[in-house]
Amino acid sequence: MKTGAVRVRPEPENVKHGAASLSAYASTTNACAVCAPLGASLAFRGIEGAVPYIHGSQGCATYMRRYIISHYREPMDIASSSLGEKQAVFGGGPNLKKGILNVMRKYAPSLVGVATTCLTETIGDDVPGILLEFKREFGDLGLPEIVAVSTPSYSGTHSDGWHAAVAATVETLSKASSPGSGNGVNIFPGMVSCADMEHIKDIVQDFGLAPTLLPDISETLDGPALAEYRPVPPGGTPLSSIRAMPKNLASIELGRTLSDRKTGAAVLEKRFGVERTGLGLPIGLRETDALMEALSRISGRPVPRRHLLERGRLLDAMADGHKYLAGKRVAVYGEEDLTIGLVAFLAETGAKPVLAATGGRSAGFAQAAADVCEGLAPVPEIIRGADFHEIADKAKDLSPEILIGHGKGQRTAREWGIPLVRAGFPIHDRFGAQRLSHTGYKGALQLYDRIVNALLKKTQESCSIGYGYL
Amino acid sequence: MNTQVLEERQDQFHTVGGSAFEMACNRESLAGAVSQRACVFCGSRVVLYPIADALHLVHGPLGCAAYTWDIRGALSSGPELHRMSFCTDLRENDVVFGGEKKLARALDELIDRHSPKAAFVYSTCIAGLIGDDMDAVCARAESEKGIPVIAVRSEGFKGNKREGYSAACRAMMRLVGTGDTSGVPRVAVNLLGDYNLAGELWIIREYFRRMGVGVVANVTGDGRVEDLRRAHGAALNVVQCSGSTMELAKMMREAHGTPFIRASYLGIEDMAASLYAVADFFKNEDPEIVDRTACLVREKLTALMPRLALYRQDLEGKKAAIYVGGAFKAFSLVKAFRHLGMRVALAGSQTGTREDYEELAAICDPGCVIVDDANPLELSAFLEKEDVDVLVGGVKERPIAYKLGVGFCDHNHERKIPLEGFEGMENFAREIHATVTSPVWRFMPRRAGRTGGMPACLEAGI
Ligand code: SF4
Numbered sequence A: 001m002k003t004g005a006v007r008v009r010p011e012p013e014n015v016k017h018g019a020a021s022l023s024a025y026a027s028t029t030n031a032c033a034v035c036a037p038l039g040a041s042l043a044f045r046g047i048e049g050a051v052p053y054i055h056g057s058q059g060c061a062t063y064m065r066r067y068i069i070s071h072y073r074e075p076m077d078i079a080s081s082s083l084g085e086k087q088a089v090f091g092g093g094p095n096l097k098k099g100i101l102n103v104m105r106k107y108a109p110s111l112v113g114v115a116t117t118c119l120t121e122t123i124g125d126d127v128p129g130i131l132l133e134f135k136r137e138f139g140d141l142g143l144p145e146i147v148a149v150s151t152p153s154y155s156g157t158h159s160d161g162w163h164a165a166v167a168a169t170v171e172t173l174s175k176a177s178s179p180g181s182g183n184g185v186n187i188f189p190g191m192v193s194c195a196d197m198e199h200i201k202d203i204v205q206d207f208g209l210a211p212t213l214l215p216d217i218s219e220t221l222d223g224p225a226l227a228e229y230r231p232v233p234p235g236g237t238p239l240s241s242i243r244a245m246p247k248n249l250a251s252i253e254l255g256r257t258l259s260d261r262k263t264g265a266a267v268l269e270k271r272f273g274v275e276r277t278g279l280g281l282p283i284g285l286r287e288t289d290a291l292m293e294a295l296s297r298i299s300g301r302p303v304p305r306r307h308l309l310e311r312g313r314l315l316d317a318m319a320d321g322h323k324y325l326a327g328k329r330v331a332v333y334g335e336e337d338l339t340i341g342l343v344a345f346l347a348e349t350g351a352k353p354v355l356a357a358t359g360g361r362s363a364g365f366a367q368a369a370a371d372v373c374e375g376l377a378p379v380p381e382i383i384r385g386a387d388f389h390e391i392a393d394k395a396k397d398l399s400p401e402i403l404i405g406h407g408k409g410q411r412t413a414r415e416w417g418i419p420l421v422r423a424g425f426p427i428h429d430r431f432g433a434q435r436l437s438h439t440g441y442k443g444a445l446q447l448y449d450r451i452v453n454a455l456l457k458k459t460q461e462s463c464s465i466g467y468g469y470l
Numbered sequence B: 001m002n003t004q005v006l007e008e009r010q011d012q013f014h015t016v017g018g019s020a021f022e023m024a025c026n027r028e029s030l031a032g033a034v035s036q037r038a039c040v041f042c043g044s045r046v047v048l049y050p051i052a053d054a055l056h057l058v059h060g061p062l063g064c065a066a067y068t069w070d071i072r073g074a075l076s077s078g079p080e081l082h083r084m085s086f087c088t089d090l091r092e093n094d095v096v097f098g099g100e101k102k103l104a105r106a107l108d109e110l111i112d113r114h115s116p117k118a119a120f121v122y123s124t125c126i127a128g129l130i131g132d133d134m135d136a137v138c139a140r141a142e143s144e145k146g147i148p149v150i151a152v153r154s155e156g157f158k159g160n161k162r163e164g165y166s167a168a169c170r171a172m173m174r175l176v177g178t179g180d181t182s183g184v185p186r187v188a189v190n191l192l193g194d195y196n197l198a199g200e201l202w203i204i205r206e207y208f209r210r211m212g213v214g215v216v217a218n219v220t221g222d223g224r225v226e227d228l229r230r231a232h233g234a235a236l237n238v239v240q241c242s243g244s245t246m247e248l249a250k251m252m253r254e255a256h257g258t259p260f261i262r263a264s265y266l267g268i269e270d271m272a273a274s275l276y277a278v279a280d281f282f283k284n285e286d287p288e289i290v291d292r293t294a295c296l297v298r299e300k301l302t303a304l305m306p307r308l309a310l311y312r313q314d315l316e317g318k319k320a321a322i323y324v325g326g327a328f329k330a331f332s333l334v335k336a337f338r339h340l341g342m343r344v345a346l347a348g349s350q351t352g353t354r355e356d357y358e359e360l361a362a363i364c365d366p367g368c369v370i371v372d373d374a375n376p377l378e379l380s381a382f383l384e385k386e387d388v389d390v391l392v393g394g395v396k397e398r399p400i401a402y403k404l405g406v407g408f409c410d411h412n413h414e415r416k417i418p419l420e421g422f423e424g425m426e427n428f429a430r431e432i433h434a435t436v437t438s439p440v441w442r443f444m445p446r447r448a449g450r451t452g453g454m455p456a457c458l459e460a461g462i
C-alpha cells in the first residue's frame, strides 16, 4: 500500500493545466459555499449536550438553521444574540450574556458554542473579554463550558468555520491531566456525512482502538423518532472524551488542505505533543489505504479481514465498471477536502477529472489536486473561491460529461444536460443526504455505484433503443 | 407549557377564553431564544424577489446571499433572473475601506451581463455598518445604464421582517407611476401580496379573467418591472397578506388615488368573499360582473364540496396547530380547518401585530392558544401536550413535528403545491388528509399502541 500522507509544500507557481485562479469578478453569482458560522454551528452540534449560539443579528441564525434543516431533515436549534440597531451601535456584550443565560435556563447545555458573525466582528465585540466578564459575574451558577470562535464570513467558508470551531473546542477543553484510555485515538473527520462518521468510527474500532471523533454528528443530525422531544439531541462527542484527547495515542486528521492550518490536531500536537497524522479524506483506494496503514501502525494490528474484503469488492467493482468511466470528463466541486478526495478516487477509476472547484480559498488546494492525480490522470483545472458563474465559465471549454458535488450544482447540470451525482453538503433537493456514504472502501463503493448508475441512466434515457442490458 | 415559556416572553402568549386580551408583539426577539424569525433583509427579499426580470443584488457578505438563493417557489412565466443569487461578497478589505467601488463594479458587470429591466440593491447589516452611500452608487449606475437602480434599505438588524416589507414597498414605489398607462382596461386591478408560489397566482388570475377583470401588475409573483411602472393605471388594488404589501397600497392611494381592498385566497369563504368584493367594486362599470362571479363561485363549489366531504370523514374531530409567517394566513387557515371538521388548538405567527392577534383570537375556539414569535421548544412542548394531529408551518418546523410523530403541512413560501383558490383548498384538504391519516404515526414511539381503522378515503379508493 502506498501512503497518501499530506506533504506540506508551497503552492505551485503553475501546475500543469491548473493555474489556481481566484475570481476575476467583483460580483458573486450563485455561491458554491456558505459562511463560516454555519460550519461552526454544525461542528458544535456534534458535541454532546452542546448548543450552538450565533453572536449576531437574528437573520443569520435563522437562515443557517433553515439551510441545515433542509439537508439533514432534523431539528437544528441555533440560539442567537438577536442584536438590533442599538446593540449594533453600542456593542453586543449585554445581549451575549443575557442570551447565554437564557440558553442555560431552557436547554441546560453542557457546552455553549459561540460563533461570531460579520456584524459582531465588524463592530469589534471582544467576545473572549465579554465571556471572561460573564464567567466572573455568573460563575456561581454552575456554568456550562463556553467555547468561542471568530467566524466572520470573510474569514472563510462553512468548512473553515467547522475546523475553527473544532480547534477552539480542543483549545478550551483539553487538559493534560485528564486520564486517557490507553488505546484511544483522536480522529478529526472533517465535514463528512453522518453515515461517514459512523463508518469511520467502525473502522477505527475494528483495529481495537477507541476513537474520539471530534465532532461526531452521526447521531445528533441523524437521530431516531422520539417519544419525548429532546431540546438537545442525544449523541455527540462527550466532553470527558474531549478533555482526555491529550492522553490518546495519536491524532488522525482527515483532509489534505489542513496541514498548514491551526486545527484540533495541530493544537494537540503543539500543546501536548500528541502525534499528528494528516491524511486525505479516505475516499477510494489510496486514501483509504493510507488510513488503514496509519491505524495499523498505531494499533500494531493488521488490517482486519472485513476491510480487506471491502477493499477487494471495491476493486472488483472498479474492474467491472472501468469502461463506463474510462475517459469520462468529470467536473467536481464543493468543500476543499471532499473535492480532493473525490478527485483522488476518480483518478483511480480511469475517469478524467477536468475541473476541481471549491468555494474555499485554501492555499494548498491546487497542490493537493496535483498530488492525488500524479501518475494517473492529468491535473484538472482548479478554481478557488469559486461560484457557479465561474464554474460554468471554465467548464465551457472542458465539456464535462458528469458533475459531482453538492446539490447547488443542480441548475448547472440541468442547463448542460448532464447528470449530477450528489456528494457532500448541502443537498436540499434529494432525500437522505445525511445517510450518503463517501468514505472508506465501503463508502467509495456506494459512491462508485451512484456514479456509474448516473451515467447508465443518461445513456439509457438518451438512446432511442432503450436497451434492457447496459 | 408555562415551564417552556421564558418569563420575559409570557406576554407573547394568549389563551382564547382566558383573561382579557393583552398581548405584546412586534418586539425584538429575545437574546438566546431560538426564534423562527428572520431579519429585515429577509422581509425585503421575500417581497421583491419574485420580480423576475429585475436584478437582485445583495450588497453584503456571501452568506446572506447564499442562504436566500432560490429558496422560494415563486414561479415566473418568462424570465427567471430572480432565481439567481448575486452578491458583492464583502470581505475584510471592503469592511475597512468601504464597499462602494466593489458595488459599482458589480452593478456594472451584472447589468451588462444580464440586461435586467431594473436592479434592486439590498443593504445587509454589514453594508449598513460600514456606511456605504448606496444611494449615490445606485444613482450613478442608473444614469449610466439607463435602467432604474434602486437601493433597498434592508439592514438586517433594523428590526424584523415587517420593516423589510416596508423597505420593499418604498422601493417598488420608485417604479409605480413611471410607466405609460394607455391601453389599461377600465375594469382592471393590481394583485398585491401574492407571490405565485407553485403557480397560485395563475389560478387566481384565471378567476379574474372569467369575471372580466384585467390584471395590470402582479405584486410581485410572476412580476415584471414594466407592469409595476404602470400599476397606477389600475382602478383597484387587491391586497393579500396585508403585512407585506399593505404599505404599498396605502402609498398608491396617497399618490395616485388608487383605492384598495383586502383579500385572501385561502379557504372557501375568504376566496369567495374576495372575488365578490372585487365584483362589487366594479358593478357600476360592468353590471353583469356580479352574476358572472356568482356563477364562477357556484361552479367551483359544486366541484369542491363533495370532495371535501370525503376527506372530512377521516378528519372530523382531529386537532391542528398553525404556526405561520403572517397572521392573516392564520385567519384563513382557522376557517379552512373548520371545513374539514378540525379544531385549531394553537395559532401563531412570526410577525403579527396586536390588532392581528386580537382578530385571530376572535375567530378561534375557546382554549386555542395564540402565540407570537414561538421557538422550537415551545412548539414541541405544545405538540406534546395538546396531542395535535398536524402542524401547519414552514420547513424549520417540519422536523419538530415529524420527530414527535405529528403530521405536517408546509404552508410557507417553499411550498410546491398550490394551496390558494378553490383548487388549492382541495389540495390543502388532500395534504392534511395524507399526513393526518398516515399509518406511520401508529408506529411512532409517542403514539405507540394506538389503533385506528383504515381511512375511509383509502377504502373508497380515493
Ligand atoms: S455572511 Fe455574515 S452576515 Fe451574512 S449570514 Fe453569514 S455571518 Fe451572517
Ligand code: SF4
Pocket (backbone or CB within 6 Å): A057, A058, A059, A060, A061, A063, A118, A119, B039, B040, B041, B042, B060, B064, B123, B124, B125, B126, B154, B155, B156, B157
Ligand atoms: S447579516 Fe443581517 S442582513 Fe444578513 S442575514 Fe444576518 S441579519 Fe440578515
